[in-house]
Structure formats: C-alpha cells, structure tokens
C-alpha cells in the first residue's frame with residue numbers, strides 16, 4: 001500500500017506491541033489505521049477515557065497536509081475533518097472502508113489528549129457542529145474583549161463563572177437584569 005501523501009513511498013507495519021496496529025510511512029511520518037484494527041482495539045480498550053485538559057507547550061509539531069488524498073486501501077477520496085477541542089489540525093478518513101490517516105504526530109497528540117478513542121466521533125456531524133459553536137463563542141468573546149479591554153473582560157469572565165456556579169444564581173441573574181422577583 002502506498003502512502004496517500006507521498007504517493008510513491010510504501011506503508012509498512014509499525015513494529016510495536018502497542019495497539020491499534022498501525023501502518024507508517026518513513027518518508028512523511030504519517031500513520032494509517034485500518035478500520036477493523038481501530039474497532040478491534042477500541043473494543044478491547046474498554047470505556048472511553050475522559051478527555052484531558054489542554055497542556056500548554058507540550059505539543060509535538062504537526063504538518064497538517066491539506067492536499068486531497070486517496071485511500072491507500074480502496075482508492076476512494078478521504079474526508080478531511082477538524083479535530084477541534086483546542087487542537088488545530090485535521091484528520092482524514094475513508095468513508096468507504098473506514099481507514100484513517102494521521103499526519104506525523106497527529107495520532108500521538110490525540111493520545112496525549114485522550115482523544116484517540118474518539119476518532120470515530122470526530123467524523124460525526126454532532127462533533128463537527130460543536131467545533132463550529134466553539135469557534136463562534138471564541139469570536140464572540142474576542143469581540144467583547146476588544147470592546148471592554150483585557151482587564152475588565154477577565155474580571156467579567158471570573159464574575160460570570162462565579163455566578164454560574166453559585167447555588168443562588170437565579171436570584172443573582174434576576175437582580176442583574178433588573179427583574180422584580
């Protein structure tokens with residue numbers, strides 16, 4: 001099987017005990033996981049691990065390949081989807097055979113964040129919808145921050161968090177909006 005990025009290099013099995021079984025390209029460092037290997041591993045792997053919080057500065061470098069890629073197993077076009085959750089790269093999957101392509105270090109980063117057992121969800125519309133919402137929220141917050149200034153915005157965010165976690169938040173919200181209880 002040829003690498004979908006390099007196109008001339010061949011993929012070979014990664015010699016490791018660690019599952020799922022992976023095929024790698026020595027030229028670009030990419031990884032291919034066959035659908036049945038992923039599902040077999042996921043079944044043995046058990047319950048989904050909770051996603052870990054973002055760790056600043058520990059991320060391995062990624063060169064997210066943007067070109068259209070063909071499935072090394074069945075030749076169909078791979079679907080490219082954003083990972084989201086603070087990670088700014090995409091992964092590719094074949095909609096026909098279900099195999100998944102990771103550019104160099106992408107699998108390792110997903111593993112660091114415990115997102116490697118969510119790969120099948122990343123391609124769902126619910127997951128992609130959440131990413132769009134996350135981005136809209138970020139854009140909205142940026143706009144408010146620009147209007148208020150960084151200092152006041154930080155204070156306001158703390159205040160909001162404090163209210164949202166408060167057992168009497170409904171009374172507080174009513175008071176803030178001038179409602180007569």
Ligand SMILES: [Zn+2]
Nearest residue numbers: 003006025028
């Ligand atoms: Zn390659």
Ligand SMILES: [Zn+2]
Nearest residue numbers: 071074094097
């Ligand atoms: Zn395929």
